[in-house]
Amino acid sequence: MRKSLKILIAGVVVGVFSLSFFAGASFSLTGREIMEKMDANPEPEGSEGKLVMRLISKTGSVRERTLQSYSKIKNDLEKRYVKFIKPADVAGTSFLTLEQPEGSDLQYLYLPVLHKVMRIEAGKKKGSFMGSDFSYKDMESINIDEWKYKLLKEEKYEGMLCYVVESTPATEKVKKETGYSKKISWIDSKNFLVHKVEFYDELGNLLKILTLKEYKLFSGKYWIAQKMVMKNVQTGHTTELIFEGMKVNVKIPSLYFTPRYLMRGE
């Protein structure tokens, strides 16, 4: 699997970054070097926890979805099991993703109404993830070579010295696929963690602002944001992703990551 910034499918956001080798030192780095450092932060070998997704409309009404998730990384390949708890009409639906060394991932979905496990073809998805302000593309791994980087400036952001890096799509194809003409990221100079990202739409207008909050240190080396807020400035809609009771590197039985187990989840 690629070394990449992982904001994983099904919302298990493993925004995982380690203590940096350069604790706080500010050398003159290029935009690309900063992104590589961020990308090089270590990731845990698995995690479990509850994920609450809060969809907040422009007028302030809130809808909640709750998912239970388990993941395990072995040989750089991730296995992930996710079960829907809320809302009621999809409760019991569960989902398994098995990353493959070659080709597209294997994905299985269990639908209680059909009592049936189905295999899903992971197609090209541009749309919104479960009605949230995150698109499937936002959730996917980012290939560092697909973007070009430029260090715009260094500035204080919430008390931290941050690099402000602009990423632009390296090709027209990337721009069309992600729908972004530009991203601007605030990355702190101490741990190389992302704190804020601005997304610009194809026509160059500011579209969304992502903020990553409540970074928590796990096992003394993994920094994981416990709350992510994506605000669509064009629609006024906001999505919050909140982890509850996250644990890393826990032993999860291999059985969890089999299609057969999906049916038992009910």
Add this chain to the structure above:
Amino acid sequence: MYKLARIVSRYPHVIVACIVILTIFFAFQFRYIKMETDVTKQIPPIPEKKYLDKIKDIFGTTGEYVIIGIVAPPGKDIFNQATLKKIRTISREADSLTGVDDVISPTEMDYIKGTEWGIEVNPVLGDRIPQSYQEMQQYKKRIMDNKIFEGIVSKDGRAASIMVSLNEKADKAALAKKIEKIAREEEGPEKIYIGGKTVVDSSLGELMMRDLTYLIPLILLVIVIILYLNFRTFMGVLLPLTTVAISTVWAIGGMSLLKIPLSIVTFILPILLMAVGTAYGIHILNRYYELSDRKSKAKMVEATLTKVGNAVLVAGLTTIAGFSSLAVSEMKGLRTFGLLSAFGIGAALCFSLLFIPSLIMFLPARLPDKKKKKSHLSPDDIGYLSSFLGKLGEGIYRKKIAVLFIAGAITLFFVAGIPLLSTESNPLLFFPSNNPYRVAEDVLNRYFMGTTPLQVIIKTPHPDGIKEPRVLKAMDGLENYVKSLPYVGGVTSINNFVKSINKALHQDKENFYVIPNTRQEVAQYLLLYSMSADPKDFEKFVNNDFQMANIMIFLKSGHTAKIKKVISDINSYVKKNFPSEVEVKVTGEGFLFPIINTLLVNTFIRSIILSLVLVFVISAVIFRSLKAGLFSLIPISIAILINFGVMGWFKIPLNIGTVAIAAIAVGIGIDYAVHFVSRLQAESANQSVLQALVTTTRTTGKAIFYNAVTVSAGFLVLMASSIKWYQFMGGLMSLVMVISATGALTILPATMIITRSRLMERKDSYVRDKY
């Protein structure tokens, strides 16, 4: 007027310099001029329009597409490598453009298929275009058997459409041009047709620009001819021509200064200003030539202005009043058009009163003596026309009852046509019927879903309410009903997905192409789809909290009346068949045309009333008599009635252009009556009614005749436009001018004599000495 005359004769240089500088200033504003051909932009922010804008934000679409139709040559269909390759090339190249949101095409779309594992959502055509006969037949079967391709590929397989949706914030006109270019490159032997509102609007803009490039020279030529026939001198042509040219430059310059785009309404402004403005210059110069025996130039200019200034001023003011009455329209384009025209006419008026006399003063040489070529307007002139008009006056006096009877009969005949008057706001119908875009619309409407979009928005009281089967079933019922209505070419909604998934999950059995019975099924099917394919597919049809749904309807006709019928049918169906807590609203781009129609009718009624009131007040003040004010309204009222009667009989619809005719016509046409009444009044002071009438028809009557001919000829130029509604407008305006002039010469005196108006005995008037 005398004071003004003194100023002009003393400071001609200053006046000329000021005007020249201002003209240059206004001419420089031309480069900022913009085009705005989208007729729906004329709608003020009324609730319906705001609602549509909100819907546009929520669903990201109004069903407005650039539609490309590819039609195979006779005897062939699109299922061959060469044609499919073309469809693919156009689809993919269009999709790669920045600002293109989505492309629906038979080579790029996904389709839902049931498998033993669940469902698969795959491209209907892989990256490889079928090579073998068998592969091609399989692809053809996939397309022809699947409901989602209905309206995208024609039933006979001969034609395929590519529907490109554009981002609301992009420069849609420019994108439409790029897409058209991409498509045109693939033309032959297949025929390519391009349509949709964006395309229509942008090509309308081009057509208008092209029209202006020949209409302006044409009207200048017409004016030159008229002026030459009238004066037969170089100066006689040059001075009024300069005047109208300058006032047009001012109006257009002012327009771009105020960032007002050249719209389908303001388009006629230059033509109109030139046609109307020329008359003022003619009056001034005529009088000047009549007086050309006076000693000094200054004296002559002063005398001209004192004598004729008031009359020209009054004529200008009534015209300004007529145009200004359009300010009551709720439609921005008509409002600005009315005010800009009023400004332009005001400018033309000022120039006629200031610039022409100043120039006369300014020019070193005297104007050529015109003593030998008598002006048409001098009272002692015995021309054919004058003697005819004199006889006409006499005839009217003797047969006054017959005149009124005939006029009444003619008017009644046309009034009977008024109930037949229709309204039409779809700009497409203003293209000539052989225009390529008009042809394209017809072809696209014949083979595919249709080019006029409507939307039905369903709103439930709570989030996720759309997933309730009873809501979906109510929607499904509505969709089936709508499909059965005439002119409906296609209906799509979230139900297409729900039903297709249900069917795919049940061994593709046709009897599962229905809405499932439980909310859990609906929710989980949709979740399955969003994980198997692109959930962006839903964004057009449901909002992100599933509280609202959007049913897209495509109509095969853009006729406003037909759209209206479909809307009212939908509304009455909804009333009977929908759960009461569900809110259902019809909107969409097509919905705006009926709204524009309502606004048009409002404008129509308000502007006619206001313009009649305004000119009544002006003429009542001039004559210091309410009765005289009323008399002056007679010819123009008849002219307007006949105009709308003609439109009714000949099925010329009321639209954003023709709606303005009445207000304009009142403002211009009233002058004829005012001139006529004031002259008749003056002449009656010292001779019999018959003599006074004959003198009036011979002198003022002739002036009115020339004025009407000038203005009509100007408007007739519009008939050379390639756009239908300008042709209508030109023809109708000319007709109205001719009728109101004729009415002023016939019906007006007949009425005055029959009612034994005391007006004829009055001796004081502001405008007695006009002619």
